[in-house]
Amino acid sequence: MKVTLVMKPATKSFIPIEAESIVPKNFLAGTDLSVWRGNRELRLDEVFSISVEGDADRVEDVEVVLSGDTSRLKRVGEYMDGGKITILGGIGMHCGNFMSDGTIEVHGNADGWLGREMAGGTIICRGDAADYCASGYRGGRKGMTGGTVEVFGRAGDFLAESIAAGTVIVHGDAGDMAGAEMHGGTLVVHGNCSRPAANMKSGSCYVFGTAQGMLPTFRKVGTIQHEGRTLIQFTGDIANRGKGNLFVKDYKYLD
C-alpha cells in the first residue's frame, strides 16, 4: 500500500503542525486521522491531499510518501514500528521520535531532534540534519538505544548526545559536542566536529576529519588502521573513568 500525502498550501504556513498520527501502522485502518495546528485539531484531509494505492494487511507493506512544504511538520513517525515513510522535501522537528522499526527517508533537510531516543529501525537523511540529531532529550539519561541514523549532509550540535546503542553516521561535518555523554553505540563523523565524545563512558566515536577544541581529558593511546585510514586512538573521557574509545584523524586543542 502506498499512501501519498501532498501538503496543501496554507495561509499561515509558519505555524507548526503536530503530526504524530502520521505513522504507517495508522494507515492500515484508513486515513481518518487528525493532526493539530496550534490548538486546533484538523482532519488529515484538511491539511493534505491524500491518495492511496493498493492495500495492505501488514505494517511492513505500508509506505507513506510526504511531499510539499513539510518543513513545519513535527513528530512524523513518532513511535513508528514498521513500514516506510519517504519525505521528498524537508521535515520539521522530532521526526522519528522513539521509533522502534521501519525506515524513514528524508530527501531534504531535517530539523532538530531527528530520531530522538530511537530504539530501532533506520533513518536516512539526504540533506542536513539540525541540532540534537539522534540524541536523548534534555535531562534524560539515555538517548538512542538502537537502530541506525545516516546523514549525508552536515549535522548540528549535540549530535547523538547520550547515545547508548545503535549507529549514527554523518558524512559531512558535525557541530559542537558530538557524542556528548556517550555510553554505548557507535558514532562516525566523516567530516570535522568539535569537542567530540565529552564525558563518554563507553562506545566508540570516530572522527575522520579534525576534532576541533579537543578536550584535554582524553588520554592518547597510539595510532591504528581502520578501513584504510590511519587514526589516532584515545581512551574515553578520564573525567568519567576513561572507558570507551575515541578515534580521530586529526585533532586540535583549544588555545
Add this chain to the structure above:
Amino acid sequence: MSELLVKNACVIDPLRGINAETMDIAIRDGRIVEEVSGAAEVIDARGMLTMPGGVDSHTHICGTKVNFGRYMSPEDMRAGRTPRRGPMHATSGYSVPTTYGNSYRYSVMGYTTLLEGAMAPLEARHTHEEFIYTPLQDTMANTLFDGNWAIMEAIRDGDTKRVAAIIAWTLRAVKGFGVKLTNPGGTEAWQWGKNVSCIRDPVPYFEVTPAEIIRSIVEANELLHLPHSVHLHCNNLGTPGNYTCTLGSFGLIPDLNPKRQTLYATHVQYHAYGGSGWKDFCSKSEPIANFVNMRPQIVIDMGQVMFGRTTTMTADGPMEFNLYRLHHDKWSNHDVELETGSGIIPVVYRRKNLVNSIMWAIGLELALLTKSPWQCLLTTDNPNGAPFVKYPEIIALLMSKRYRDAEFATVHPDTGSRVPLPAIERELDWYEIAVMTRAGQAKALGIQEIGKGHLGPGAYADVAVYPIRIDDVDPSVDYQKVIEAFGQTEYTIKRGRVVARRGECVVDGSNATFWVKPRVSEAYDMGKDPDFIEKFDRYYTVRMRNYPVQEEYLNRNRCIETEAEI
C-alpha cells in the same frame, strides 16, 4: 450565601476529641456553623468516615528546586500524564508532577492544606507563583534561615533579639510562614566546599556552630510568637551513625511554648541511622522514639521511604553531593547567595537493597514506637522518601501488622537482623491516623486557632469524606480496603465547596496562602537598620527595595499578625 449540610457522617475530629460519632456538619459561606437553613444543599455521607481536610506539614511542591526536579527528569514528566478533563488541566509527572498534578492528586486524597517545606527567601516569588497554580489547597511556605549571613553574624555577637528581628523582616518580606533550618551551618560550609559533621563543628568564617544556630533561632522564634515552631532538618542527614547527632540536637531544645512543641524535627527517618558505615548500617529508631516520648516539646515527622522511583530534593547541598557520588547519575546543585543552597538527584528505592529496606522499616518504627500520635506525623518528605500518592499505603502499613509482615517478607533478607520492626505489634487506630494526617499537623503548625485541622464552628469548612465504614472494616485484615479508601475520597470539601468527587476534581478552585507578619518595635525594624541595609546592598545581587515579594504575587492571602516581644 451558600449552605451545605453533610448528613450522617461518621466524624473523627481529634482536636475536639470527637472519635467516630455520627453527626451532621453544617457549612455556611466556607465556614463550619452550628446549623443551616432548610434550603441548604445536602450531602448524605451514609456513615462514611469523615475527617477534617488533610494537612501536610512537610512537602515539596512549589519553588525553584521543585521546578528544577521537573526539568532535569523528562522520564518523570512522561510518567503519570493525564489529559484535560472538565475543569481539570492536563497534568504530567510522577514524583515531581506539575503544580496542577500535585493539587489534583492531593485533593483526591482529601488534602486541603499544604506546607512547602523549604523556600529560599531570595527565590520566594517563584514559590508564590506556583502556589497560585496549586488551586485546591491552601498553602504556606517555610522559609530557610540555615545559612543566612546576617543571622550568623548576629549569633556570633550573641544578639538573639537581632536574630529575631532579621527573621521578622525576612518573613514579612518574602511572605513566609515558618522558620526552616536545613542542615544548619552545613549549607554555608558547603559554599566553602565543606560540610559540618555535627552540631559542634564551627561554620567556616562565621565561627558559629550548628548548636548555637539552633538554640538561638529557637529562642528567636518564640520571641516573635510565630504560630509554628522552628522546623529543623538536622545535620548529617543520611549517614550511618547519625542518630547520636540527632539526639544531640534534640537535647538542645528547652520547652518554651505551652501551646505547641518548641521544635518540629522533620523526616527523622533519615536521621535515625546506626552503625559505623554502610556495612553495619542499622536502625536506631528506638533511642530516637524514646527520647521523643520523654520530651513533649518535640514533634517529629516520619519521612517514610517507600519502594520505587522518586526524586530527592533538599536545601542540604552537601548531602546531595554525597548521594551523587553513590549513584553517579544526574545531579543538580544550586547556591542561593547569602542564604542557603540546594541539591537534587533522582533515586530508586529498591526492596533488594539492604540499606533501602532498613530505611523503609525505620520510618514505620518511628511512627509505631512514638507513643503519642501528636508527636509523630505522617509524611514521606514528598518526594524525597516517596511521592505523596503513597500515603494510603503507609496508613495501611501502620494499621495492619499483617500487611507489614507481608511486605517485610519481600524486602532484603538481612533486614530482620538490623531493625526492630518485626517485633512491634502495635497497630494504629482510625483516631491515631486522623491525628497523624490532619489534627496533629494543624496543631504542630499552629493553625488550629485560625480554623484549620478541625470541624468546630468557625473553622474553615475543609472536610474529607472517605468511602469506608469503620465499623464494617477491620483494618488489620482488610488493609486493601483501607488503601483504596484513603486513596480516593467520596467528597473533598474545601472552604465549603465540593472540590473533588470520587477521583475527579470538579471545580477550578482558588487557594489562599497563609503568611506571618510579626510586629516588632521601631528599634528592631531591620528595614531601617543602617548596618543591615549597608551589608544587604554590598553583598546581595539585588537591591533591598526589590527584594520583598509584592502582595500581587499572593493571589488570595491571609496574613497572620503576631505581637513580638522585641
